[in-house]
Amino acid sequence: MTLHQKSRRSRLPSTFSLLSLFEAMATPHALDRYLELVDPMTTVRDLRAEVTAVHRSTRDTVTLTMRPTQQWRGFEAGQFVQVGVVIDGVRHTRCYSPSCSQYRDDGRIELTVKAHPEGLVSQYLHRNAREGLVVSLCQADGTFHLPRPRPAGVLLISGGSGITPVLSMLRTLLDEGYSGDLTFLHYAYTESDVSHRSELDAIAAAHDNIRIVFAYTDQEQGGDLHGFFGVEHLRSAAPWYVGAETYLCGPPGLMRGVENVYADLGLENRLHLEEFAPPLAVVTGDVGGEVSFTESGKVGDNSGLTLLEQAEEAGLTPAYGCRMGICFTCTSVKTSGCTKNIKTGETDSEPDKKIQLCVSVPVGDIAIEI
Numbered sequence: 001m002t003l004h005q006k007s008r009r010s011r012l013p014s015t016f017s018l019l020s021l022f023e024a025m026a027t028p029h030a031l032d033r034y035l036e037l038v039d040p041m042t043t044v045r046d047l048r049a050e051v052t053a054v055h056r057s058t059r060d061t062v063t064l065t066m067r068p069t070q071q072w073r074g075f076e077a078g079q080f081v082q083v084g085v086v087i088d089g090v091r092h093t094r095c096y097s098p099s100c101s102q103y104r105d106d107g108r109i110e111l112t113v114k115a116h117p118e119g120l121v122s123q124y125l126h127r128n129a130r131e132g133l134v135v136s137l138c139q140a141d142g143t144f145h146l147p148r149p150r151p152a153g154v155l156l157i158s159g160g161s162g163i164t165p166v167l168s169m170l171r172t173l174l175d176e177g178y179s180g181d182l183t184f185l186h187y188a189y190t191e192s193d194v195s196h197r198s199e200l201d202a203i204a205a206a207h208d209n210i211r212i213v214f215a216y217t218d219q220e221q222g223g224d225l226h227g228f229f230g231v232e233h234l235r236s237a238a239p240w241y242v243g244a245e246t247y248l249c250g251p252p253g254l255m256r257g258v259e260n261v262y263a264d265l266g267l268e269n270r271l272h273l274e275e276f277a278p279p280l281a282v283v284t285g286d287v288g289g290e291v292s293f294t295e296s297g298k299v300g301d302n303s304g305l306t307l308l309e310q311a312e313e314a315g316l317t318p319a320y321g322c323r324m325g326i327c328f329t330c331t332s333v334k335t336s337g338c339t340k341n342i343k344t345g346e347t348d349s350e351p352d353k354k355i356q357l358c359v360s361v362p363v364g365d366i367a368i369e370i
Helices: 003-010 015-025 031-038 120-128 160-175 197-206 231-237 252-264 307-313
Strands: 048-058 061-068 081-087 090-096 109-114 134-137 153-159 181-188 210-216 245-250 271-275 290-293 298-301 331-341 353-356 360-368
Touching: 061 120, 061 134, 081 109, 081 120, 090 120, 109 120, 109 160, 153 160, 153 252, 160 181, 160 245, 181 231, 197 210, 210 231, 231 252, 245 252, 252 271, 290 307, 307 360, 353 360
Parallel strands: 153 181, 153 245, 181 210, 245 271, 290 360
Antiparallel strands: 048 061, 048 134, 061 109, 081 090, 081 134, 290 298, 331 353, 331 360
């Protein structure tokens, strides 16, 4: 190659430059907005997924098998993804944990969604999910996952829809040929509320080192345990728990119960948590101040609730996803005032600062760009 040829090649636009050029020509809409008119799964930048199978194993859950677009980078068992759907012309995003093994060889992911009574997205998916439905997707995130090397003993505890990330851990360990002691302890109201029940029974029957334990809180017959978590349940399900690593995901009551027991036993460092319920904002008697939503011109007294809740009470509809400080969908700019993070307890009085509405409460007067 001559110097002249090298010089000509160096001046050729890169793929990225060509892409930027095409997008500039497509202004005001990104290139993917035009491509989706032809095929929603043909994208340049946007990550999406197409539902390829739908299964309902209980009256209020739906399991979706989805094929992500080529941008998908995979996940670690226990992590979550953000799923977006358009309902009545408005895009809504929620966080769900894949329930399949991280090694699934067809490149697809599986989500099991429980339809909560007030869950807009979960209710929508439960009613309307079908083969061919295309949803928006974000890359996997979250720190709730198994360590390497794998622990010699693993106790997985879940309740309700919290089954999904720990089921993913179980399936992943199975694919790795895990040979240590492993107990999967799942809490449900009754036997009919357990999703993936037949698969879990089959796993227990096929592996001598794996024990599946079902605990029912509203059913006194059947199952292995009854009532709520306590030391007795722990000792019964996994007598070797002291030397094991425990991974927990479930509703607030179960989470608190397990945390308290582990604290009493001095095993806090052996317990790893994934919370899927939002933290509770504690309203005190001395909140005071006004909340100004500057873009909408609305002003109201500070009720002590999170800024997301106060915005909704004011009739505003800011975007949100997880409502528990994970996905950053509800981030807005605080132009002035002080806020407190209800997860960490930290306060922030820096002006023109991006904050998460769902975990921030005002401390006195505050102005926020909504």
